Amino acid sequence: MSSRGKEQVGANLQQQQHHFSNNELESRGLLIGGLGHTNTQDMWTREACTSAKSVGLLERKQARACRATPDVMPSLVQAAKDTSIVCQQAFRHRRWNCSSIERAPDYTPELLTGTREQAFVYAMSAAAAVWRLARGCALGSLAACSCATPPRKEPPSPSALMSPSSFTTMSVSFDTLSIKNSFKWGGCGDDVRSASRIAKRFLQGAAPLGTGATAKFMHAINMHNNRAGRRAVEQSLTLECKCHGVSGSCSVRTCWRGLGASGPSAAGSRLLHRYATAAEVRPKGSGGRLPPLYHHDSLLYTTKSPDYCLPDKKRGSLGTIGRQCNGSSSGYEGCEYLCCGRGHVTRTENILERCDCKYISCCYVRCKTCRRVIQTYECN
Template identity: 45%
Template sequence: MGRPAAAAALLCQLGLSAAIQWLGLAESGAAWSEARQCRLVPGQLPLCRRHLELMPSVVRAARLAQAACQLAFADMRWNCSSVRRAPSLGPDLLRGTRESAFVYALAAAAVTHSIAQACSSGELPLCSCASVPSEVPGPDFRWGGCGDNLRYGLQLGAAFADSPVKSSKQGTQALRAVNLHNNAVGRQVLSDSLDTKCKCHGVSGSCSVKTCWKGLPNLDEIASDLKSKYLAAIRVTHRLIGPRKQLVPKEMDVRPVKETDLVYLTHSPDYCTPNLHLGSLGTQDRQCNKTSAGSDSCNLMCCGRGYNTYTEEVVERCHCKYHWCCYVVCKKCRRKVERYVCK
C-alpha cells in the first residue's frame, strides 16, 4: 500500500477513535457544570448532554484506565504509554491491533466500573445501591451494606462506550464489529468479577454475624484478567456466514471465537524500534531486568541490542520501630542499586 492510500486508510479509522478519545480526560480539569463542556467528548456528545452528572465518574475512569493499562504492561515492549497521548491516538490503537483490543476492553470496563461505584458511594442522583441479591444468605451472614450498582453501570457504561462506534460512518465494518466485540468482553470480565464482600459484627470482633454485599474489585484486577485474554487473543476476519457477517478466525485451524475472547484484525509490530507509521515507540532507554527470563528480561526487552548498566543511590525507610501508642519511627537508609537500560 502506497503512502497516499495508507494515509487515507488511517484517516478513515480516525472516526472510530472517538470511542476511546475520552481516555484523554485523565488530564481534564473541567468542572462539568455546563453542557458546553461536552465538546471534550465529541463521540459521546448527546449522552454527555443528557447525563452531565456522569462526567466526573468518566474522568475518574479515564485516570484509572490509563494507570491500570500501564501497570499491566510495564514489563512488555508495548507498555501502553500511548494512552497518555489521548485524545491523539497512534496507529497501535487505530488499526484493530491486539493492543487496541485490550484498550477498548479495559476502557469499556473502566467506565462501567466507575459509574457502578459512583452509585454506591452516593455521587449520582439517579441511582443508589444495588438491589439486594436474590440468592439466599447463609446462616452466618445477612445481606446489607451498599453494593456496587453494576446494573446501572452496565446500562450507561455500554451506551457511553458503544455509541461512538455504532454511530460512526467511518472505518470498516470489520473494525466496528471488532471494537464492539472487545467492549463487550471488557464488560463481561467486569460482571464476572462481582463478588461477595463482608463486614464482621460481634463482641470483641468475634464475627458472629456478617453483613455482606456484592462489590467489584479494583480496576487493576480487571486489567490483569484482560491481559491474559490479550495474550490469547484471536486474529479474525469479518465474513458473511449465513444471513449476516460474523467475526471468524483468520486461520482455519483455530477454534471458533467465543464471546469472552479478545479479537484483533491486524498483526502488531514487534515494538523494538521507533516507527510512527506503525505506532511503535521502540524500547531504547527502557529499563530491563537482567535476572528475569520473562518479557521484561534484558534480552527480550532490548531486542538483542544489549543494555547499559548504571548505579543509582536510593533512599529507603529502615530500622522501623513501633512505639506504644500508636506510631512508627523509621530511619532513612541509603543503598546503591544497579539499573539496566536498553541500548
C-alpha cells in the same frame, strides 16, 4: 453552576483542541482516554458537553449522552485516568509499555488498527468506566442509579465463607454454594448492572461511519472488546459481609455484592490474561460481521502487532532503544527480551549516602557516610 466554573471547564477543554476526520472520531468514539486530561473536579454542563465535542473529546452521540446525564462525566474522567494507570502498570516491563496512551485522544496507529494492544485498551476503558460508575451509584452521586438490587439467592453459609477457595473470610466469590443460615442481604452493593448499561450507552453509541464491510467489522470488534471489559468487572464482584451479634458472636451477618478496594486493576488483571490469549479474527462474508465462534470474554484483534523493537511511526512502534532493562532477569523485563537481541550497555554509579545513624544524647544524630554502587542496564 457559577460562571467561573463554566469558564474553567471551557478553558480546560480548549487546551485539548484537536481536529480529526470523521473516521478518526469514530475510532475514538469507543474510548474515553482523552477525558483523562481534564479535571475530575470540573463541573459538567450541557455547554461543557458541547465544547468537549467541538474539540474532539466526544463524538456526536457521546455528547448527546453527556448533555442528558452530565453527572456521570466526573466518573468517566476518572475512569480515563484509571485506564492509563492500569495499562502502563500492566505493560511497564514489556516492549510495548502503553506509554502512547498518554497522547489521547491523538492515538498512535497501534491503537487504531485492530491490534491486541487496541483490544486491551478498549476493554480496559470499558472496565474502568463500569467500575467508577458502579462506585458512583453506591455513593449516591449519580441520579440514574443507587445501590444494587439484592440477589434472589441466599448468601453462602458461614462454613462456605471460611472455605479455602475464598480470598478472605469476609470476601468470597458470589457463586459459592449456599444453604439457609443466619445471613441476610443488606448494605449497599455495587450496581454493576446499571453501571454497565450507562457505560455501554456512552462507549458504544457511535455507529460505524461509512458503508464498507471493513469499517463495520472494525466497529464490531471494538464493541466486542468493550463488552469483554464490562464483563470483567461483573466477574470481579465478590461477597462482602459484616458481622452482628453480642461480644463478636457474629450470630447474624449482613452481606452484599461489592467490588472491593482493589479498584479497576482487578479487572485489568483479568484482561491482561485475556490479552495473552486474544484471538485473531477475520470477517465472515461481506457483511462485516464477526464469526460466531468466540466467547464473550475473549479479546479479539484483526491486525498482527509489530514486535515493537525498532521505531516505526506507521505501525505505532516507539522501539526499545534506550529503555532500561533487568540484567539478571529472563522475563519480559530482562535485557535479552526487552533489547530484542541488540545487547545493552551497563552503567555503574557510585552514590554517597548517610548510614549507621545513631542518636547521641537527646536530640543529636551521628551518621557515617557509606558508598553504594548502583548498576543500570540500557538497551542498545
